[in-house]
Amino acid sequence: MYAVFKRELFSFLNSLMAYITIGIFLLACALLLWYFPDTSLLDYGYAELNGFFSLVPFLFMFLIPAITMRSFAEERREGTYVLLATRPLSDLQIILAKYLACIVLLLFALIPTLVYYYSIYQLGLPKGNVDSGAVIGSYLGLFLLGNAFTAIGIFTSSITKNQVIAFAIAVFLCFFAFNGFDSLSKLFELNYLETVLINLGINEHYQSISRGVLDTRDLIYFISFVLVFLGLTKFVIGGRKW
Template identity: 70%
Template sequence: MYAVFKRELFSLLNSLMAYITIGVFLLATGLLLWFFPDSSIPDYGYAELGSFFNLVPFLFIFLIPAISMRAFAEERREGTYMLLAIRPLTELQIILAKYLACLSLVVVALLPTLVYYFSVYKLGSPAGNIDSAVVAGSYVGLLLLGSAFVSVGILASSLAKNQVVAFALAAFICFLVYMGLDAAAKIFSMQWIEGLLNGLSVNEHYQSISRGVIDTRDLVYFFSFNVFFLAWTSFVLKGRKW
């Protein structure tokens, strides 16, 4: 499994698409946080990164599908998946290796954004006038959100043979689980349906963790979300192998 993880991670790190995607992500967050007047931190006047943590999930909807779209789609197109299938590895081990490789690249994309935290920390009046606990909780939320979107991207890549189709499918599902369930909850007047849809919404649990309080219910939700989509991917691969 480690060999597949290393191979996949090195493949991603050697991909021009990965660097372009991460570069666009960092450029977009930098411009929106420091230059655009509607979301600029200096114009806002408060030492906090709320605008950043509200913005990143929407960028993730495009960033993560772009990273994960080649996980299985490329293998199927080039016919190299059979080389993996004949190794002494289970489908679950192959899926986890690709999942962890894509998630590692998401972490690499997030690491440079810590500069924003240290910048606001120093610019605060007095210096350090920022709620670090909320920032830490929000970063945990971003990692959990990223892991959920990666599991969706892995599934989409296993369903499609074309990378573009895998990207579009993953982006659509990510948008649906992040924003679609919230929008659907507002349509229904029955409180139990609204509560059910909100409980299934990724955004609801992400916002909960972003307040700086890590609730076990949110952790269980994201764990279950990942297990569901990775198990679905395993089912797809086993069906195709059969």
């Protein structure tokens, strides 16, 4: 399993696509946070990163599918998955190895954004006047959100040989999982059904963690979400093998 994980990680890092994808993500974050007047912290005048944590989920909808789209689609297109499947590894081990490699790449993209927290910390009046607890909770929320989107991306990559199609389906599913249930809830006037739909969406649980409150229900939701999509991936791969 470790060999597949290392192979997947280094194959991506050895390609120019990794640096272009992560570079575009970091550039978009910097422009939205410091340059564009509608979202600039310098124009906002308060030392907080709420705007940043509100924008990053939408950037994740494109960054993470770009990372995951090649996981299984490229293997199937080039015929190398047959060689991988003949190794003494279960389908679940192969899926987890590819999933963890994508999570590491996600961390590579997130770690440089910590410089924004340091900048806000220095710009605060007085110095250090920033809610560190909320920032830590928001980063944890981003990491869990990234895990959920990665599971979606791995699944969509397993159902097609075309990386572009895998990317497009993953973007749609990520957007629907994050924002779609909130939109559907507005169609119903019954409070109970509206609450159920909102709780099914990722956004509600992401916002809860971003407030700095670590609720076990939110953790269980994200873990269950990841397990469901990894389970679907195993079902697709197992069915194709049969």
